[in-house]
């Protein structure tokens with residue numbers, strides 16, 4: 001398969017590297033379109049078939065066009081792409097908030113898949129949810145799913161509207177996790193540990209706890225209760241979290257991300 005990627009930043013290149021790792025695409029079969037000259041320089045190491053700053057007619061030679069620019073850059077990209085896209089090509093967008101209908105209208109093009117990955121895709125450990133326009137046939141959809149699965153796991157959603165919630169939950173989710181880890185490391189430093197020691201204590205705790213969620217035959221409440229002894233230290237921390245409504249704050253933050261994803265579709 002020949003793939004053009006428009007916007008070769010973190011996510012665009014995470015996808016490109018995952019496809020390469022699993023031999024799904026050859027380096028020479030990539031066309032990378034990147035606007036930033038600094039970023040272009042770093043992409044020369046990747047040795048793609050074509051590396052360019054401009055969306056031109058050669059893009060019509062590629063089977064799949066991945067749109068991985070920021071949502072705010074889509075308008076200018078669509079103006080150039082509309083002039084060169086061919087009806088047989090499939091568009092895969094990972095842009096937050098931009099709906100299939102917006103993409104179809106802006107490009108005057110039917111076959112569009114909208115996906116929402118997350119940054120662990122860089123390690124092949126991402127989760128991507130995706131929806132497709134009816135014009136994408138099953139054969140094309142299977143091929144794209146194979147590509148997406150090189151970046152981790154995937155979920156097909158019949159209901160495209162749910163992608164705004166996915167964006168808020170798993171798309172942005174890694175940042176929430178890093179935020180909590182950062183606060184824990186900072187607490188460790190405040191209690192007198194060097195950063196490296198605090199980071200080791202926290203990171204191994206998160207790793208082990210993640211595996212307990214997946215392997216222990218217990219609910220999250222049971223796992224919490226197994227740590228929190230009556231009258232003990234954990235209880236003291238949890239009481240403080242509850243007094244500050246930390247769980248509500250986290251939920252409200254996630255819902256705010258969903259609202260923002262919806263707003264992005266309105267420009």
Ligand SMILES: NC(=O)C1=CN([C@@H]2O[C@H](COP(=O)(O)OP(=O)(O)OC[C@H]3O[C@@H](n4cnc5c(N)ncnc54)[C@H](O)[C@@H]3O)[C@@H](O)[C@H]2O)C=CC1
Nearest residue numbers: 007009010011033034035036068069070071073095096117
């Ligand atoms: N970073 C994340 O965790 C996730 C991001 N996304 C979505 O992926 C998209 C890309 O995000 P990132 O990779 O984080 O951003 P990024 O800023 O790392 O990459 C975007 C790239 O597009 C380039 N670009 C901008 N205008 C261009 C144009 N006209 N032609 C060619 N290249 C152009 C920029 O120079 C930049 O290198 C966004 O739409 C975002 O909503 C989706 C899921 C997760």
Ligand SMILES: O=C(O)[C@@H]1CCC=N1
Nearest residue numbers: 096167170171172173
């Ligand atoms: O923050 C954003 O808008 C993008 C979408 C999901 C993660 N990053």
